[in-house]
Amino acid sequence: MRTPVWRSSARRPDGWTVFTVLAAALVAGPLLVLPASFVAAPDALGDFTGLLPDAARATAILVLGVGLGTLVLGTGLAALVCFCDFPGRGWLEWALVLPLAMPSYVFTLFALGARDGLGLTWLSLRSSGGAVVVFCLTLYPYVYLLARSAFLSQGAELVEAARGLGLSPLRAIARVAVPMARPAIVGGVALALMESLADFGSVNLLGVPSFTNAIYKVYNGAFDRAAALQLGTMLVSVTLLLLLLERASRGRARYSQEGGAGRAGAPLRLRGPAALAAVAGPGLLLALVVVAPVAQLAVWTAQSVSAGLLAPEFGTAARNSLLLAAMSIALVVGVALVLAYGRRASPSTAGSRAVRVATIGYGLPGSVVAVAVVVPLGWLDHRLDDATGVGLLLTGTVIALFAAYALRFLALAFQSVDAGLERVPRSLDDAARGLGSDRLDVLARVHVPLISGALLTAALLVFTEVMKELPATLLLRPLGGDTLAVAVWQATTESLYRTAALPALLIVLVGLGPVALLIRLSRRVA
Amino acid sequence: MPMTRRKLILGTSLLALLVAGAFVGVVLATSGGGDKLTVYTARSHYGEEKPFKRFASNEGADLTLFGGDASSLYERLKNEGAGTRADVLITVDAANLWRAEQAGLLAADRDPAVERHVPADLRDPQGRWYGLTVRARTIMRSTKRVKPADAATYESLGDPRWKGRLCLRSGTSEYNVSFVADRIAKDGAAATKAMLKRWMANDPDILGSDTDVLKAIANGACDVGFTNSYYLGRELEEDPGFPVAPVWADQKGRGTHLNLSGIGIVKGADQKEQARKLVRFLTEPSRQRAFARSNHEFGVDSQADTTPEIKQFGSFKRDPIDVAGAGEHLDDAVKMMSSVGWR
Numbered sequence: 001m002r003t004p005v006w007r008s009s010a011r012r013p014d015g016w017t018v019f020t021v022l023a024a025a026l027v028a029g030p031l032l033v034l035p036a037s038f039v040a041a042p043d044a045l046g047d048f049t050g051l052l053p054d055a056a057r058a059t060a061i062l063v064l065g066v067g068l069g070t071l072v073l074g075t076g077l078a079a080l081v082c083f084c085d086f087p088g089r090g091w092l093e094w095a096l097v098l099p100l101a102m103p104s105y106v107f108t109l110f111a112l113g114a115r116d117g118l119g120l121t122w123l124s125l126r127s128s129g130g131a132v133v134v135f136c137l138t139l140y141p142y143v144y145l146l147a148r149s150a151f152l153s154q155g156a157e158l159v160e161a162a163r164g165l166g167l168s169p170l171r172a173i174a175r176v177a178v179p180m181a182r183p184a185i186v187g188g189v190a191l192a193l194m195e196s197l198a199d200f201g202s203v204n205l206l207g208v209p210s211f212t213n214a215i216y217k218v219y220n221g222a223f224d225r226a227a228a229l230q231l232g233t234m235l236v237s238v239t240l241l242l243l244l245l246e247r248a249s250r251g252r253a254r255y256s257q258e259g260g261a262g263r264a265g266a267p268l269r270l271r272g273p274a275a276l277a278a279v280a281g282p283g284l285l286l287a288l289v290v291v292a293p294v295a296q297l298a299v300w301t302a303q304s305v306s307a308g309l310l311a312p313e314f315g316t317a318a319r320n321s322l323l324l325a326a327m328s329i330a331l332v333v334g335v336a337l338v339l340a341y342g343r344r345a346s347p348s349t350a351g352s353r354a355v356r357v358a359t360i361g362y363g364l365p366g367s368v369v370a371v372a373v374v375v376p377l378g379w380l381d382h383r384l385d386d387a388t389g390v391g392l393l394l395t396g397t398v399i400a401l402f403a404a405y406a407l408r409f410l411a412l413a414f415q416s417v418d419a420g421l422e423r424v425p426r427s428l429d430d431a432a433r434g435l436g437s438d439r440l441d442v443l444a445r446v447h448v449p450l451i452s453g454a455l456l457t458a459a460l461l462v463f464t465e466v467m468k469e470l471p472a473t474l475l476l477r478p479l480g481g482d483t484l485a486v487a488v489w490q491a492t493t494e495s496l497y498r499t500a501a502l503p504a505l506l507i508v509l510v511g512l513g514p515v516a517l518l519i520r521l522s523r524r525v526a
Numbered sequence: 527m528p529m530t531r532r533k534l535i536l537g538t539s540l541l542a543l544l545v546a547g548a549f550v551g552v553v554l555a556t557s558g559g560g561d562k563l564t565v566y567t568a569r570s571h572y573g574e575e576k577p578f579k580r581f582a583s584n585e586g587a588d589l590t591l592f593g594g595d596a597s598s599l600y601e602r603l604k605n606e607g608a609g610t611r612a613d614v615l616i617t618v619d620a621a622n623l624w625r626a627e628q629a630g631l632l633a634a635d636r637d638p639a640v641e642r643h644v645p646a647d648l649r650d651p652q653g654r655w656y657g658l659t660v661r662a663r664t665i666m667r668s669t670k671r672v673k674p675a676d677a678a679t680y681e682s683l684g685d686p687r688w689k690g691r692l693c694l695r696s697g698t699s700e701y702n703v704s705f706v707a708d709r710i711a712k713d714g715a716a717a718t719k720a721m722l723k724r725w726m727a728n729d730p731d732i733l734g735s736d737t738d739v740l741k742a743i744a745n746g747a748c749d750v751g752f753t754n755s756y757y758l759g760r761e762l763e764e765d766p767g768f769p770v771a772p773v774w775a776d777q778k779g780r781g782t783h784l785n786l787s788g789i790g791i792v793k794g795a796d797q798k799e800q801a802r803k804l805v806r807f808l809t810e811p812s813r814q815r816a817f818a819r820s821n822h823e824f825g826v827d828s829q830a831d832t833t834p835e836i837k838q839f840g841s842f843k844r845d846p847i848d849v850a851g852a853g854e855h856l857d858d859a860v861k862m863m864s865s866v867g868w869r
Contacts, residue, residue, distance in 0.1 A: 047857070048860075048861070048864065050861075050864045051864050112734070112738070116742075126731075126732070126734075207696050207732045207869055213869075217697065217698045218860070219597055223597060223600065224857070225601075327544070330541040330544065371601070374601070378605040382607065382609070385609055391609060392609045395605060396611075440534070474594055474595065475598040475601060479590060479592055479611060482593070493595065
């Protein structure tokens, strides 16, 4: 059902639509640099066409493998903790989010080291298949988080009704609860896929010839900015296709449920071997993805401390990481809320398109985002400097960095906020409007309180992502703006793994705190 | 606490203020550095900052080290143009010196005091950059399974006997690209391509780093590899029994390929005098030695010693990279490597 976009009182575009389109243009505007590179240097890519078949193949494997893997792992684990009861469930429910704090590149470093250390040389990690495994293990929490909060907001009545109609518990979950949570689950899978397509650290360590690796080769090896941007354009097209598929899978269906918030009650009780398996399976997963890497990093850290390899810059780096991550939350979640609510409050083709455009940056490698941001901002900066002599205000400061973070991570915040809003029945909007509130009022008094769980999730995702972000930070950070991820990189490029251990450990530990805290908060809210 | 329209607007404004305040803070914190000497360095500066600190305390200079990989430092310098705060650029690789020079990012500054310590083939004739240390990129062998004579030349890595037994670092490594570009400059494209094709016919394991290559040789996954020698120095420092040794390649030919870590003064540097002093200071033989020793490299001045871990393998004939020649062929090298399948 569409509500009219044009107010009868005034023949002008609706304020929310204008606002949405403006915000999207500001965030995603720099991406115009990508297609523009085809105009500026039409045959730049001609020299590198040899890279394309490999990149296409690797991308297909990643999309299929990571898509399927995170779908099964994330949804399965979310269903397990939401609909089953077993000893240790409360603990597992939040612990399963912890891998979110483990950057894929840190886990890859650990996995390679462990494989060599244990003599498991037959285990072929350096392949597309190895990358799929690494990504599934580190990225499933995106699906898990969104699926879990969707399951929780469904309430128990639906599954119970299905069971009352004679379905077995498993079937009730598979045929009622999971389809109901489809927007959230597909949204989570889309995030995991975009993340894996944009990843650079792991694919480089594992030698997977993906698009990001091809971009790195062209950009760092040949310093060919135009060809790199053109490869980036192709990658964006893949992302765009994924997002369109996601939209198409949702169709016009709406999945809100009136009054269905709260604990998914009357869970299925597991006993004996089933209960044991329910604890042991996820427990092993966590031991592999969180406990073992942290232990390894701690050992390396201890060794580097005793060898006096402790760089004093690590303190500054930790402070910078925390500040950047915290400030990004305000910016990115704020913009995401505006876009998601704008589209809901005043549906229009322009608004929907704007949102789609604004969120494609997530599937782009940080280095491409950084170049896309630096080209227009740098141009503007030099004009400003010529006119006023203030120096490089935009690219010499955190402004450019925030522009890149917004472009890169908006999709992440948007997916959670939007999934949260989807679950708020539209009748509430209409009722509140009917009582005389304007749309800003409705947002402030109805939606923000109702979706505070989704907002927290968005904040948590943005925080941990910024903590982990490397390529854009490397290119755009101001002088003295080294972060922990930069410190890890500085050391690992020279294979100084022990020196890298402390900042890597700090990234993981600092990320674990908010992950644990926010999942607890969101449990209380949900 | 119910959320109201006013609170939402208030909250949003507060956040905006916070972000703006932080922005102003960062601008103030970073713009006051008019008298700061700023060094953009692609060398990993962790554990290597001693010569810089010594310089800073000697000269009473306020020195900032800013790290980054070659492409990001280059991109940054290019974007900053005349507005840059950088005074000195240090790279780990000759190709990147050449790129910076070609892009007009480095100031020509001939300094006889520096030229005395840096041989002519390891510096720019116009003084835009000077070599700081050199690094040998050569063949590595398992001391348990491979005799030195079995892999004496770069060509020999294409010998079918190494089928499935050869480990290489990925083709994205700037050291590999520079090596290939140097070969193209000296041997021609056809000969270089033929050699790479034979390497690839051996189905090499492509690994992520030189250290991984050395470890793969040590644990038996490979017999021979191709790395910078200082990575071996680090392994030997930790474990003197590490079962890998270098073969100084092509001793009957041109000699072993040497790459170059170098330094140059940035065009538009605010602190030109201090920058010159730093270049002079870091290229002094004693400083070269300190640099070389901190990372098992070699000084550009052949008198400057390396560490015992590397010295035990004897001295060797050097084939320094032809910076201008290799520079011209960098793009060809990248294309050639991707066409023969060096991932």
